[in-house]
Amino acid sequence: MERSRLHRRVRCSRGFTLIEVMCAVFILAFGLLAAAWVMNKMNLNTSQSRYMNDESLLTSEKLEDLNRYPSIDPAMVAGGSLTADLSQTNTVGAVTQLIDYFDQVQISTNNGVSTEITTGKSGGQNGYWTINHTPNGQASSQFVVGNPPTPSGDMLVFRRRWLIEQNVPVNGVRRITVLVTLQTPSAGAAAGSFQTSMVRP
Amino acid sequence: MKTRKHSFLAPPTVSRKSSGFSLVELLVAMFIFVIISGAAIRLVQKHAPMATAQQNQAGLNFTMRNAVTQMQVDVVNAGTGYYAGANIPSWPIGLTILNCGDIVNGCNAMTGNATCYNAVTLTYGQSCFDQLNIITTNPAVNPSHSSDNTGIACAHTDTSTALYATPTGTDTPATLAANFRSGDELLLVKSDGSQMTVVILTANGVVNGGMVQLAHSVTNSDGTNTSDPYGIANSTDASTLNSNGTSKLGTQFCPSDWILKLSVINYSVNAANNANPQLVRSINGANPVVIADQIIGFKVGAMTWNTTANDDQATYLFNAPAASPANGCASNCGFQNDWSLVRSVLVSVIGRTASTPADPFRNSFDGGPYKVQSVSVVINPRNLSMNDQ
Numbered sequence: 001m002e003r004s005r006l007h008r009r010v011r012c013s014r015g016f017t018l019i020e021v022m023c024a025v026f027i028l029a030f031g032l033l034a035a036a037w038v039m040n041k042m043n044l045n046t047s048q049s050r051y052m053n054d055e056s057l058l059t060s061e062k063l064e065d066l067n068r069y070p071s072i073d074p075a076m077v078a079g080g081s082l083t084a085d086l087s088q089t090n091t092v093g094a095v096t097q098l099i100d101y102f103d104q105v106q107i108s109t110n111n112g113v114s115t116e117i118t119t120g121k122s123g124g125q126n127g128y129w130t131i132n133h134t135p136n137g138q139a140s141s142q143f144v145v146g147n148p149p150t151p152s153g154d155m156l157v158f159r160r161r162w163l164i165e166q167n168v169p170v171n172g173v174r175r176i177t178v179l180v181t182l183q184t185p186s187a188g189a190a191a192g193s194f195q196t197s198m199v200r201p
Numbered sequence: 202m203k204t205r206k207h208s209f210l211a212p213p214t215v216s217r218k219s220s221g222f223s224l225v226e227l228l229v230a231m232f233i234f235v236i237i238s239g240a241a242i243r244l245v246q247k248h249a250p251m252a253t254a255q256q257n258q259a260g261l262n263f264t265m266r267n268a269v270t271q272m273q274v275d276v277v278n279a280g281t282g283y284y285a286g287a288n289i290p291s292w293p294i295g296l297t298i299l300n301c302g303d304i305v306n307g308c309n310a311m312t313g314n315a316t317c318y319n320a321v322t323l324t325y326g327q328s329c330f331d332q333l334n335i336i337t338t339n340p341a342v343n344p345s346h347s348s349d350n351t352g353i354a355c356a357h358t359d360t361s362t363a364l365y366a367t368p369t370g371t372d373t374p375a376t377l378a379a380n381f382r383s384g385d386e387l388l389l390v391k392s393d394g395s396q397m398t399v400v401i402l403t404a405n406g407v408v409n410g411g412m413v414q415l416a417h418s419v420t421n422s423d424g425t426n427t428s429d430p431y432g433i434a435n436s437t438d439a440s441t442l443n444s445n446g447t448s449k450l451g452t453q454f455c456p457s458d459w460i461l462k463l464s465v466i467n468y469s470v471n472a473a474n475n476a477n478p479q480l481v482r483s484i485n486g487a488n489p490v491v492i493a494d495q496i497i498g499f500k501v502g503a504m505t506w507n508t509t510a511n512d513d514q515a516t517y518l519f520n521a522p523a524a525s526p527a528n529g530c531a532s533n534c535g536f537q538n539d540w541s542l543v544r545s546v547l548v549s550v551i552g553r554t555a556s557t558p559a560d561p562f563r564n565s566f567d568g569g570p571y572k573v574q575s576v577s578v579v580i581n582p583r584n585l586s587m588n589d590q
Contacts, residue, residue, distance in 0.1 A: 015222060021230045025237050032241045039248045046255045050262045050574070057269060061578045064273075068504075068545045068581045107575065109566040114498065114551055114575040129516065131502075131577055133549045135318045135567045137301055137329035139500035139519040141547070154565070 048191040054156060055180040055194035058105055062160050062178045063198050071174075071201050075099050078166040082179045082195070085161065098124065101162055104183075106148065108155040117148050157184035173199050250560050257554035258572055261495075265552050265576050268480055268493040272333070272548055273580050275466050275482075279335045280584035294388075294397070294540045295582050297432045298501045298521045299332040323556075323569045325478050330470035330499040333548070334431040338388070339464040342380040343372050345413070347389055347454040352412055355455040358389065358400055358420045365412040366460050378413040380462065381406030386429070386485075387415070388461045389454045396451030398424040399434045399463070415460075424450025430486065431465055435538045449541070468492075470499050480550070497567070498551030498575065505542035517547040517579075549577040 016024075069075045074090035080101025087100045098121070106117040114133040121127070128148040133139045151157050159181045168175040177197040222230070280295030301314055317329035338344075345366040349356045356364045364387075368377040381387075383404050390397040400417035407414045420426045426434045434450055442448065454460075465485055472478040480496040483489035502517030521538050553564075554572045566573040 018222075018226050018230065022233070025230075025233050028241075029237050032237075032244055036244050036248065039251060043251055043255050046259050046262075049259060053262050053266050054576075057266070057576055057578055060273070064545070064579045064581045067583075109551070109564065109573045109575050111565060112567065114549070114566060114573075116549075116575070116577050131517070131547070131549065133498050133500055133551060133575065133577075135320070135325070135329070135497065137314050137317050137331075137498075137500070139502065139549055141502055141517045141519060143516055 044187070044190075047187075051156065051182050051191035052194060054107065055158065055182060055191065056196075058158055058160060058180045059178045059194050059196045062103075062162060062180075063176060063196060066162065066164075066176055066178075067198070067200060076164065076174070078164045078174065080161065080163040082161050082163050082177065101164070103160050104148070105158045105160060106151050106155045107158075108152065110152065110154050119148055151184055155184060156182070159183050169199065173201055175199050250557065253557065254554070254560065254562070254572065257557075258574075261552050261554050261572065261574050264493045264495075265550060265574055268496075268550055268552075269548070269576055269578055271482065271492055272468060273578070275335050275468075276333075276546060276548075276580040277583055278337060279582035281337045294336050294433055295584055296336055296543060296546065297334045297538075297540050298503060298543075298546070299334070299432055300519075300521050301328040301331060318567075319475075320567065322476075323567060324475035325472055325497050326475050327470070327472040329497075330472065330478070331501045332467060332469040333501045333546070335466040335468075336431070336433065337464050337466075339380075339462040342462040343368070343370055343377075345369055345372070345377055345460045346456050347458050347460045348412070348456045350409070350412075350414075352410075353456060355453040355458075356389075357452055358398055358417070358454065359422045359424070359452040360419065362403070362416055362419055364389075364400065364415040364417055364454075364460070365409065366406070366415055367412050367456065374408040374411055374413050378406035378408045381413065381415055384486075386431070386463045386465065387417070388433070388463050390459050390461065391451065391454070392457045392459065393445075395445045395447065396424070396449060397434070398450050398452060398454075399426050399429050399431075401426070401428055420452060422452065424448065424452050431467075432538065433540070468499075470496055493550075493552060495553045495555070495571075496550065497553050497573070498549060500549045502547040502549070503543045504545045504547070504579075505539075543582075545579055545581040547577060547579050549575065551575040 066075070072092055074092045074095055074097040077090040077092065077099065079088045079090070079099070080086050085102040087098055089096060089098050100121055104119045106115075108115050112134060116131045117128050119126075119128045122143045125145045126147075127143050127145040129141060129143050131139070131141045160178060162176060162178045165175045165177075167173070175197055177195060179193055179195045181193040182191050276296065301317070314328045317326040318324075345368050347356050348354060348365050348367060349361070350363065350365055352365065352367060358364065366377060368374055381402060383402050385402045387400050387402065388397060389400065398420050400420060402415055402417050404416040418428055420434070423436070424434060425436050467483045467486065469481060470478045471481050471489065477494055478496050479491045480493040480499060481489040482492050500519055502519040503521075504517050551566075552574055553569065556569065556571050558570045560570055562572075563570055564573045
């Protein structure tokens with residue numbers, strides 16, 4: 001009995017071994033790394049929340065834009081796709097136009113100017129609209145013929161596609177569905193796509 | 202395998218195993234601990250501002266979304282209420298846009314206002330921003346007919362400060378008079394919608410026989426009203442012809458014409474504290490409600506109906522008055538404040554997060570220690586495009 005008590009006292013007074021300390025430090029480091037990962041993930045989620053926010057706004061904006069056309073406009077003819085960039089030639093009465101059912105939106109706030117570039121057609125020519133907004137309250141909009149500039153690294157790039165279905169869901173109306181997908185940055189891919197529909201005459 | 206032998210008589214207190222750490226072990230453990238704890242401190246130091254920035258970014262996301270959604274709800278309803286009881290074709294006004302906020306010293310939107318923004322203090326003044334006025338009739342007040350004090354002759358808004366309103370429907374003079382208060386803005390419009398003007402009441406409505414007497418400030422002889430804070434009856438309208446070949450503004454309003462009480466929702470930026478410009482919404486100029494803090498850009502562009510080409514103009518014009526080439530304008534210089542041409546609007550809003558000077562991050566928009574987010578959306582007021590279809 002006496003030996004056992006002495007031996008226990010000896011074991012208790014030995015302190016930690018190096019390997020125990022190393023294990024503890026490893027666990028601590030692992031915990032800190034996990035905390036860092038969580039923080040990083042939260043940051044990424046906030047960015048994705050912003051991307052989703054932008055997708056939602058761009059979807060409603062395109063629906064609004066399509067809503068301003070009269071029902072007899074070539075842009076309102078059934079067509080388009082949510083899975084491919086489609087264009088088609090539409091004729092309504094005496095008017096024939098090549099209509100795109102897609103566009104691309106580039107957004108940036110860089111070089112002292114907030115810029116939004118949207119591809120499209122004007123007067124039958126391919127080009128892009130640029131909206132610039134500077135800190136001194138200057139804003140301008142213009143259409144430029146040609147391909148849009150290559151997106152810079154800071155730009156958010158979204159793809160919009162829309163589908164117009166005639167007599168859906170009931171006769172006499174058309175359903176317009178817009179799908180917006182983030183293309184750049186690819187890190188925001190988890191933001192996915194945003195899709196909304198509306199029905200109009 | 203080496204084993205340690207203990208004497209039964211002498212306690213093993215001097216054994217090597219029971220002596221705790223050796224100096225070398227302690228130094229190695231402390232070295233590792235210092236390395237790990239140093240890394241941990243750096244990690245926390247680095248992530249603490251990131252967590253703040255993340256919260257600020259989330260707040261900005263929410264703020265921008267909230268502001269735009271609120272405007273969408275209001276703008277789509279611009280121009281409503283004109284047909285409630287008064288069949289007025291070709292309604293002329295649904296919204297107005299005042300460039301650069303300050304009506305008197307407002308800037309030209311083509312060139313901006315270099316003095317409104319201080320790049321050193323990162324402050325934004327009033328004239329960096331536009332105002333958007335969404336015009337509807339007050340749904341609580343029925344339309345009434347206009348006349349002079351005889352009830353059978355026309356009222357002249359440019360020569361008389363008195364206007365008489367005859368109630369319609371189930372309204373009595375007393376109920377109608379109770380609806381008019383000093384400061385109210387009234388729209389007077391011909392029964393065929395060909396001419397209009399606005400007057401500002403200078404006293405509450407008073408019952409006078411079967412009518413209501415309305416005291417107002419006079420308009421100009423061409424129908425313009427310079428005291429109109431919303432710019433509805435402006436000089437461009439006076440020089441723009443309607444389908445009858447006459448000015449869109451008038452000063453004579455007869456017993457078959459209409460008096461409508463306006464309800465105006467105003468979006469503007471209050472830059473009284475230029476370190477925190479606030480996007481505010483007010484109804485009829487009263488009790489502005491803050492929609493968003495830290496707004497550093499608010500511009501409104503309009504797409505107009507091109508009556509000559511019978512097609513929409515493809516671009517949004519951010520200049521309400523017609524800017525000249527001398528102002529830096531080469532084409533599409535503005536829609537000349539002709540609000541009847543407006544078919545859809547594009548709102549561009551820029552917001553920023555709270556400033557964090559200790560953070561080395563600087564944005565590339567204005568170089569400030571905060572994040573900047575811009576949103577531009579097209580909004581199509583339903584009532585303003587119906588006439589064209």
